[in-house]
Amino acid sequence: MKNIENFTRRKFLNYTMVGGVAIPLFSIIPNSNEAYGGVFQTAKDLENLTELEKMHLPKISLPPVVEDGSQASIVCSVDHPMDEDHYIKSIQIMNFADPIVIKGKFYLTPHNGEAYISTQIRLSGGEGTVWVVSECNKHGKWASSKNVSVAAGGC
Numbered sequence: 001m002k003n004i005e006n007f008t009r010r011k012f013l014n015y016t017m018v019g020g021v022a023i024p025l026f027s028i029i030p031n032s033n034e035a036y037g038g039v040f041q042t043a044k045d046l047e048n049l050t051e052l053e054k055m056h057l058p059k060i061s062l063p064p065v066v067e068d069g070s071q072a073s074i075v076c077s078v079d080h081p082m083d084e085d086h087y088i089k090s091i092q093i094m095n096f097a098d099p100i101v102i103k104g105k106f107y108l109t110p111h112n113g114e115a116y117i118s119t120q121i122r123l124s125g126g127e128g129t130v131w132v133v134s135e136c137n138k139h140g141k142w143a144s145s146k147n148v149s150v151a152a153g154g155c
Contacts, residue, residue, distance in 0.1 A: 040133050040141035055080050056142040058091065058132040069123040069150040078115035078134045082108070088115035089135045095121075097128035123150045 043053050061075035080088050087110045093103040103121040115134065123130075128150065133143045 040143040042143050056136055056139055058134045058144045060132050060144055060146045062130055062146050062148055064148060066123060066148055066150045068152055069125055071120050072123045073120050076117045076132045080115055082110045082113055084110050086138055089137050091117050092133045093121060094131045095123060095128050098124045125150050125152055
């Protein structure tokens with residue numbers, strides 16, 4: 001009880017300020033289980049993929065040069081089993097060079113049978129990299145990228 005009686009408003013404000021500085025600083029330290037900056041995992045060696053990488057890395061079919069950025073066709077697939085206890089939860093398509101980064105996020109279940117997406121996306125003109133991120137319910141997020149050159153932008 002004696003400690004509570006000596007706890008003043010000034011001490012409370014000091015502790016709050018210290019916590020307000022310390023918590024954001026500790027939140028930027030990555031956890032040990034976070035790979036490649038904590039966002040997603042990529043292939044370490046594209047020539048010699050491990051079995052885990054072969055199963056989780058998305059495959060991207062996108063032309064290297066797109067004439068019209070308003071209708072760029074893309075096909076994304078993952079050679080992963082779609083079992084009840086181990087499956088691809090989602091596939092997300094992104095291009096960080098565009099004003100609208102996320103081009104689509106598609107949620108999957110084991111009932112889909114396979115992790116396969118075929119769609120059209122908009123891309124801004126110029127050079128860019130399209131990223132596809134697949135999320136496994138057991139092994140986290142895996143990403144692949146493909147460079148693309150767009151003649152006429154769609155954004």
